[in-house]
């Protein structure tokens with residue numbers, strides 16, 4: 058996708074962090090935007106912060122883990138702007154505990170938002186984007202955790218590795234169809250956002266996390282510190298992502314050190330070698 062001016066972007070998880078930065082980037086490239094988030098008030102505050110003219114912005118609250126919410130988001134986006142060219146499946150939640158201390162509800166929440174949210178987005182938007190016959194792009198926010206497994210984040214790692222797999226599958230299918238729609242998967246390492254406090258955005262039906270103690274608490278603290286110390290800002294990530302979309306790049310790894318970790322992982326897999334510990 059090369060042309061952004063007056064095209065339409067849909068961004069989930071747009072109330073803050075990387076989603077808000079993607080919205081800023083889309084607007085700066087002349088796009089009209091549909092901004093969506095579970096957090097309705099946060100979404101309105103984000104829109105005020107962006108300061109874009111009302112005719113270029115649609116706000117639509119949605120919980121991406123709910124199929125019906127994403128269907129309604131697609132209906133609202135097409136009804137308002139008549140087309141969608143860039144779909145940013147970005148909403149996601151972080152969760153850190155020992156694998157044995159993830160409850161069934163913890164798994165359902167993290168997989169529900171991080172994986173099903175992307176799957177719902179693809180299902181409800183992509184056929185309509187394809188039917189329009191115009192160039193477009195799907196940008197799925199996975200994570201470096203989609204490529205290498207860090208201890209203390211079992212559900213998060215599993216959800217993000219599934220998003221990478223979904224994106225790879227989609228890319229192959231769209232290429233086989235000679236589709237005008239491209240796909241990229243965004244895999245940042247730590248970025249200073251609100252992701253360490255994702256519990257704030259946990260829908261009631263997924264319950265609440267049990268308190269973390271011992272090793273689980275240490276992993277949760279480690280994740281918060283790592284997030285806070287991220288060197289690339291959300292705006293850096295968004296700019297890198299848009300530039301990669303222009304170049305048609307599939308894997309987007311804004312932190313170069315992740316490429317080394319990926320090379321090491323796949324060398325270990327190919328050699329059936331013992332995985333290096335990744336604390």
Ligand SMILES: NC(=O)c1ccc[n+]([C@@H]2O[C@H](COP(=O)([O-])OP(=O)(O)OC[C@H]3O[C@@H](n4cnc5c(N)ncnc54)[C@H](O)[C@@H]3O)[C@@H](O)[C@H]2O)c1
Pocket residue numbers: 069070071072073074075076093094095096099119120121122147148149150151170198199200201244245246247248249250251252253255258284287
């Ligand atoms: N921050 C990092 O270190 C980092 C690293 C790699 C990948 N990511 C990914 O980037 C994406 C954005 O996260 P972020 O870091 O900006 O975090 P963030 O918490 O700042 O923003 C996430 C947004 O998603 C929204 N959200 C949460 N659950 C939702 C749901 N069910 N439906 C709709 N919206 C929901 C939140 O309200 C929030 O506005 C996520 O997919 C995350 O996994 C983040």
